Amino acid sequence: MEKINISLFLICLLVGVAHSKPIIGDKQALTWCIAQAKVPDYKFQAFLDFACGIIDCSAIQPGGPCSFPDAGHSQQLQVRADYALNQYYKGKGTCNTDIGMIITFNPSHGNCIFQ
Numbered sequence: 001m002e003k004i005n006i007s008l009f010l011i012c013l014l015v016g017v018a019h020s021k022p023i024i025g026d027k028q029a030l031t032w033c034i035a036q037a038k039v040p041d042y043k044f045q046a047f048l049d050f051a052c053g054i055i056d057c058s059a060i061q062p063g064g065p066c067s068f069p070d071a072g073h074s075q076q077l078q079v080r081a082d083y084a085l086n087q088y089y090k091g092k093g094t095c096n097t098d099i100g101m102i103i104t105f106n107p108s109h110g111n112c113i114f115q
Contacts, residue, residue, distance in 0.1 A: 031102050032114055033088070033095035035081040041074055043099050044081040055087040059112065066112035082107060083114065090115045 035044060051057070059066040060080040068079055085100040086107070095102050108114045 031104055032107055033085045033100045033102055034107050035078045035085055036099055036101050037078075039078075039081075039099045041077050044077040047096060047099055048077075048080055048084055051084045051088045055084065055091050057084055057087070059083060065110070083112065086114050 048057070048060075057080075058064055060083050061067060062069065066079065066083045068076060071079060081099065085096060089095045089100075089102075106114060
């Protein structure tokens with residue numbers, strides 16, 4: 001009877017591991033989600049309006065390490081979208097591929113640090 005209990009435990013453990021959601025230490029730790037080029041500004045703005053109600057966007061607010069006041073309007077939106085897309089990706093586990101894409105190099109620059 002003890003062999004059956006141990007076997008049943010191992011089967012349950014393996015099934016649980018096989019169906020568990022990957023944690024940040026897996027794929028997401030080595031990938032980032034950033035904005036695609038040539039996406040219309042209004043789509044970036046719509047995502048920012050949505051995502052910043054869910055995630056912490058303080059880094060892309062005026063004076064934050066990921067706000068670039070000297071950049072043009074479209075470039076600012078894309079940089080802000082880069083950061084917000086990645087924050088959402090790291091926090092929620094999904095990259096909005098309508099406006100974003102997954103990359104395998106860290107897009108951090110200067111004091112603007114991407115998780």
